Every structure is written in C-alpha cells, then in structure tokens.
Amino acid sequence: MFNPYNIDLDKNPANFQPLTPLSFLARTAAVYPHLTSVIYEDRRFTWAETYDRCRRLASYLAALGIKEGDTVAAMLPNVPAMHELHFAVPMAGAVLNTLNLRLDAASIAFQLDHGSARIVFVDPEFSDLIAEATTLMTEPKPLIFDVDDMALDGGKRIGEVEYETAIVQGNPQFVPRYPEDEWNAIALSYTSGTTGNPKGVVTHHRGAYLNAVSNVLAANLGRHPIYLWTLPMFHCNGWCFPWTIAVTAGINVCLRRVDPAKIFDLIAEHGVTHMSGAPIVYNALINAPGAARGNAARSVHGLIAGAAPPVAVLAGAESIGIKLTHVYGLTEVYGPAAFCAAQPGWDDLSADGRAQLTRRQGVPYPLQEAVTVIDPETMQPVPRDGETIGEVMFRGNIVMKGYLRNANATRDAFAGGWFHTGDLGVVDEDGYVIIKDRSKDIIISGGENISSVEVEDVLYKHPAVLFAAVVAKPDPKWGEVPCAFVELKPGTTATEADILGYCREHLPGFKSPKAVVFGELPKTSTGKIQKFVLRGKVGSAKAISA
Structure with missing residues (x-):
C-alpha cells in the first residue's frame, strides 16, 4: 500500500543515532566539565577527568584486542574504577560482567567460563577468591588487572597489569566505539532464577539508556543530584545508576562497604540527596546509634527494593529523614522497572496509611511499556480486584535480550509475548501490582536472590x-x-x-x-x-x- 511518509524519508546519521548511555558521559563532560563526578575517600574527579580516564582505559583494552562480543568481568566494590568500567568497557565495544562479591569460587569460575571472560578486574580484597576461581575454570584463563585501593588494608596483587598504569598508558584521543545497533549487548549479569543453575542475563544499550532516564523520573533526581552508593554496582549494574548519574551530571559518592556511621558522615559531609538499597540497608540506618531524627535529620530520597518492605522500615526511614519510594524488578529488567508512583494526598495520610500504599510494587517505569498480572494459562490480564492471583509480567524496551547460551530458558521467559517473572501477584483497584508470593524457589535476603x-x-x-x-x-x-x-x-x-x-x-x-x-x-x-x-x-x- 502506498504511503507517502515512507518515500525519501529514510534514516540517516543526521536524524537517527542508536541509543546508548555512553552518550550521557560525552555530553556531561562537554557541558559540565568542571563539575565533580566522583568522590571516594580523599579522591575527587571531574566529569572531564572521568571521560578522559574512561577513554584511556577503553583504548588500552582495544589495544589488547578487546572487541565487540568480548566479555570483560569485574570483581570490585563501589570504588571509582567500578563506576568507570560501566563506560570504558562498552566504549571498547565489549560487554561488562560485574561479579557478585558474595559468591564462592566455584560460582565465580562458572560465570567466567560461561561468559568467556577475557579480562577480569580485581580488587585486592578479593584476589584470593579470584585466584581460586581461575584454577577451577575450564576455559582459557582471563587476563587479570589489579585495582589497588589505598583505603584498603591488606589484600595482594595477583594480576599482570595495574588499573592506574593502564589508564596512564591509554590514548587520551581514543574515539569511543558506539554501537552500530542499539540492540548490541552492553552487560552480562548472572541470576539464579528459579533453579539452582545460574543464567546469564544479557542486556542491551537501548534498555540501559531508557532505564537510566526512567530512574531520573521515578526517583525525582532532577539536576545535579548527589548520589550515595549504598547499592552494590555489581547488582544489575547498580540498577543502571552509573549511567543515570551521568545523564543528570550528578555526583557519585562511592562507598566501599555499608557502614551506618560512615553513611551518616557522608550524607552530612557531601549533602547527599539520593540513595538506593535493600530493606536491610535502611533497617541498619534506622537502628544505628546516634542517628539524627526529626528536624535534625537531613532529607534524603531513597529507593527501596527486595521483598515488600515492612511498615516499620518505611516509617522508621521517615523518622531519620529518608523518604522511600518502593521499586520492583529483576535482573532481567535491568533492576527496577516498576515503582509505586506516589499520588497527591498520600503525604497527608498517617505514617501507617502511607506505608500500606507505598509497599505496593506499583506501575511501569516511565519508559517501560507495561507491568501487570496475567493468568499464565489464558495469557489474559486478571481483574483489578486485589484478589485474583496471576503471574507478574513485563513488556517493553526495558527487558533483557535473553539468557546467554540458553535458548530454552529464553523461549520460556518470553512465552506469549511477555517476560514471565515467576512472581505471583494481584492488581488492585488503582491498577497497582501487589506481589503475593515471590516465585516459589527464590528467597530475597538483603537484596540478593x-x-x-x-x-x-x-x-x-x-x-x-x-x-x-x-x-x-x-x-x-x-x-x-x-x-x-x-x-x-x-x-x-x-x-x-x-x-x-x-x-x-x-x-x-x-x-x-x-x-x-x-x-x-x-x-x-x-x-x-x-x-x-x-x-x-x-x-x-x-x-x-x-
């Protein structure tokens, strides 16, 4: 059928560019070069410096032969290098695999083998673990980069290259390799799913870009937020927040490990405005000795995920100045892809009444197409009665490509044109999803599956x-x-x-x-x-x- 809007109106470089969160860093470095990007202990970087460091490291990786389709792993806490790798690795065309610091050597070895990691960046605290893991691998051993940390006592080097040396030797004129197709993979993350066999979740540049922007809207970040890294960056790429803070030209306040006293000090010292974490993090802050309360507490906006947070946690967080927004998601949807969107009038309710509403898993993220509850047999939405149980499902651009080297699991996950979470829930009269039963095989402890x-x-x-x-x-x-x-x-x-x-x-x-x-x-x-x-x-x- 003739359509005049399809004649001589083709895509070209002037009117179409593949979406990638790498563009956030380039723009912010150009517009706000002198603003602070990262704070860690006594180290500070500007956005111009971060962009330079990432390009240098990307050039070093490219010189080693790292290319599209290669996997680069990282065994790092929330330190500046972990933030930079979220840009440097995809700038080289490769895929970033952030490793869970809580896993044992056998699990790490499986992931390095399954993802065919060519390089792994290692913090000295975890050098023994990685050394053991590499002895258990069946695939060729990856090249190891040490990432020294002056704030760490102990640990040892086991690598062939030190991180800062690679940056110094990198090319400052390196041109980042943006993806030709926004569907290209940007990250690989492992999840246990509903069985004991880990599955490699592959996410793409388009989804990372869109979820980063959705975070801005869902968390009310505004411009130049000061974000405290209480959420592990290894967990779903820190819910895409490395890219989110880049688009907002904010400050990443890095924190090696969760320590309530340290967290309160950083909030006060740097004027932290936002943070994220599992209920356990907020519970630790609520019960910390000497926590400022009431008018003495500094106002911080927090995202909370995991199991539905207890009313006591939501109310307790408010008492120490942290206003929480409940988010919901899985590794397969880039972390949070649904949230309990607040409605006018909620602030006028009692703390208990407000908590009952904010505990819900909620509605789709702004740039996610849909989250709802569906009868898995008929694939029809359940009624909005708050009683009829079905399976929680997602659909949209903020959904993974699929599971690496696991076609059967990918096919099952996308049956009927929806991503099946395995979680059971209902939809209330407001259209908000409420989980009634996590998938039968999954326990969420401290935010980890x-x-x-x-x-x-x-x-x-x-x-x-x-x-x-x-x-x-x-x-x-x-x-x-x-x-x-x-x-x-x-x-x-x-x-x-x-x-x-x-x-x-x-x-x-x-x-x-x-x-x-x-x-x-x-x-x-x-x-x-x-x-x-x-x-x-x-x-x-x-x-x-x-």
Missing part, C-alpha cells in the same frame, strides 16, 4: 537427609533468610548444628540456612512437598492459602 532449589540440592547430599525443603523465614535484619525443613532417613541422626555446618561447607554464607526444622514434611498424594504449609509454619510473607 537465593534459589531454594540450590540449597535443597546441597541438603539432599547430606547422608542423613531423606527429604528437604527450603523456604523464606522473616528476619529483622535481612528481610528474609533461608529456613530448612528436613526429614531424616530412618535410623539416622543429625542435629541442627550438623546440618548448618554441612551447608556452610558447600554454600556461600548468605545462601546457607539460618535455621533447621526437623520432622515429616507435608506432601501431596503424589509425593510433592507442600511448601505453602511450610511457609505458613514460619510466618513467611510468601504463605498463601493454596
């Missing part, structure tokens, strides 16, 4: 265990922790200490159960363990009636 299947696999290897099931148990510090229900083999014995010790030998500490309950496990007539009964026994927020 733990697969109950992975923990159960370890329990079943114990010689005395006949049946095992792991569910989430509420915890005042971590939000929720793994609790193991164990049915022993006839004629065998085991104590809670035995089981817990065995798990700690075979799992990272944060994945190990924190309690064990012995006894016969409830089962269906076909022998399936009834986890909803176990959730009810420990008062899990996941407990549902069916």
Whole structure:
C-alpha cells in the first residue's frame, strides 16, 4: 500500500543515532566539565577527568584486542574504577560482567567460563577468591588487572597489569566505539532464577539508556543530584545508576562497604540527596546509634527494593529523614522497572496509611511499556480486584535480550509475548501490582536472590537427609533468610548444628540456612512437598492459602 511518509524519508546519521548511555558521559563532560563526578575517600574527579580516564582505559583494552562480543568481568566494590568500567568497557565495544562479591569460587569460575571472560578486574580484597576461581575454570584463563585501593588494608596483587598504569598508558584521543545497533549487548549479569543453575542475563544499550532516564523520573533526581552508593554496582549494574548519574551530571559518592556511621558522615559531609538499597540497608540506618531524627535529620530520597518492605522500615526511614519510594524488578529488567508512583494526598495520610500504599510494587517505569498480572494459562490480564492471583509480567524496551547460551530458558521467559517473572501477584483497584508470593524457589535476603532449589540440592547430599525443603523465614535484619525443613532417613541422626555446618561447607554464607526444622514434611498424594504449609509454619510473607 502506498504511503507517502515512507518515500525519501529514510534514516540517516543526521536524524537517527542508536541509543546508548555512553552518550550521557560525552555530553556531561562537554557541558559540565568542571563539575565533580566522583568522590571516594580523599579522591575527587571531574566529569572531564572521568571521560578522559574512561577513554584511556577503553583504548588500552582495544589495544589488547578487546572487541565487540568480548566479555570483560569485574570483581570490585563501589570504588571509582567500578563506576568507570560501566563506560570504558562498552566504549571498547565489549560487554561488562560485574561479579557478585558474595559468591564462592566455584560460582565465580562458572560465570567466567560461561561468559568467556577475557579480562577480569580485581580488587585486592578479593584476589584470593579470584585466584581460586581461575584454577577451577575450564576455559582459557582471563587476563587479570589489579585495582589497588589505598583505603584498603591488606589484600595482594595477583594480576599482570595495574588499573592506574593502564589508564596512564591509554590514548587520551581514543574515539569511543558506539554501537552500530542499539540492540548490541552492553552487560552480562548472572541470576539464579528459579533453579539452582545460574543464567546469564544479557542486556542491551537501548534498555540501559531508557532505564537510566526512567530512574531520573521515578526517583525525582532532577539536576545535579548527589548520589550515595549504598547499592552494590555489581547488582544489575547498580540498577543502571552509573549511567543515570551521568545523564543528570550528578555526583557519585562511592562507598566501599555499608557502614551506618560512615553513611551518616557522608550524607552530612557531601549533602547527599539520593540513595538506593535493600530493606536491610535502611533497617541498619534506622537502628544505628546516634542517628539524627526529626528536624535534625537531613532529607534524603531513597529507593527501596527486595521483598515488600515492612511498615516499620518505611516509617522508621521517615523518622531519620529518608523518604522511600518502593521499586520492583529483576535482573532481567535491568533492576527496577516498576515503582509505586506516589499520588497527591498520600503525604497527608498517617505514617501507617502511607506505608500500606507505598509497599505496593506499583506501575511501569516511565519508559517501560507495561507491568501487570496475567493468568499464565489464558495469557489474559486478571481483574483489578486485589484478589485474583496471576503471574507478574513485563513488556517493553526495558527487558533483557535473553539468557546467554540458553535458548530454552529464553523461549520460556518470553512465552506469549511477555517476560514471565515467576512472581505471583494481584492488581488492585488503582491498577497497582501487589506481589503475593515471590516465585516459589527464590528467597530475597538483603537484596540478593537465593534459589531454594540450590540449597535443597546441597541438603539432599547430606547422608542423613531423606527429604528437604527450603523456604523464606522473616528476619529483622535481612528481610528474609533461608529456613530448612528436613526429614531424616530412618535410623539416622543429625542435629541442627550438623546440618548448618554441612551447608556452610558447600554454600556461600548468605545462601546457607539460618535455621533447621526437623520432622515429616507435608506432601501431596503424589509425593510433592507442600511448601505453602511450610511457609505458613514460619510466618513467611510468601504463605498463601493454596
């Protein structure tokens, strides 16, 4: 069919450029070159300096042969180098894989192998862990870069190149390699999903660009925010905030580890305006000795994610000056891609009434197409009655490309033209999503996903265990922790200490159960363990009636 709007009106470099968050850094460095970009201990950088450092490092990587399709990994805390790698690695055309600092050597080795990492940047604190991980790899070993940190006592170098040396030797005139296609991968992040097998989530430049801008709108960042890095940058690329703060020409206040006293000092010293984190971070601040309260507290806007935050955390955060916005998402949607958008009049409600509203998972991010609850059998939206349970699903540009080297999992995740989260929820009369049950195998502890299947696999290897099931148990510090229900083999014995010790030998500490309950496990007539009964026994927020 003839359409005059398609004649001689083609894309060209003047009217179309692939979206990439790399453009945020270039623009901010040009417009605000002298504004501060990063603060860490006694180090400060301007946006012009950050842009220069990133280009130099990208040139160094390119000179080593790093190119499109290559993976560059990072085992780093929230230090300036971790921020810079979010730009330098894609500037070289490569894909950034940020490694979870809480994992064990075997898990790290799997990710380095599966992602075919050619380079890994290592903080001295984690050098022994990376050294062990590389001995477990089956693929060629990556080149190791040491990233020294004067603020760290201890640690050692294990690499062939030191980070600052690479920057000094890099080319300051290097022209960043922007993607020819915005669908090109920018990052690789691993998630345990609903099974014990890690899946490599591949995200693209377009999604990173759009989610970075969505963060600006959802978090009310405005211009030149001062952002405190309490959220790990390794977690979903810090929810895209390295790119978000670049587009707003803000300040990244880096923090090596979460320390309430240090956090309050940095808030006061630098005038922090925004932060993000799991409920455990805010709970630590609320209960910190000497925390300023009421009019004495400095006003900070915070994003909170993870399990639905307890009312006590939301109200407690307000008492120390932190106004929280609840966000929801997964690694597959770049971190948060839905939020509880505040409505006029909420501030006039009581603290409890306001908290009940803000605990909801909410509505789509501004640049995400949709988040809703769908009947997975009919693929039809559930009614807005707050009662009919379905699966929470996303659709839009802020959704991953898919799982690396896992076509079956990718196909299943996108069945019916929606991304299936595996979380169960309802939609209330306002159109806000409310999660009723996290996916059956996932426990969210301190903002980190733990697969109950992975923990159960370890329990079943114990010689005395006949049946095992792991569910989430509420915890005042971590939000929720793994609790193991164990049915022993006839004629065998085991104590809670035995089981817990065995798990700690075979799992990272944060994945190990924190309690064990012995006894016969409830089962269906076909022998399936009834986890909803176990959730009810420990008062899990996941407990549902069916």
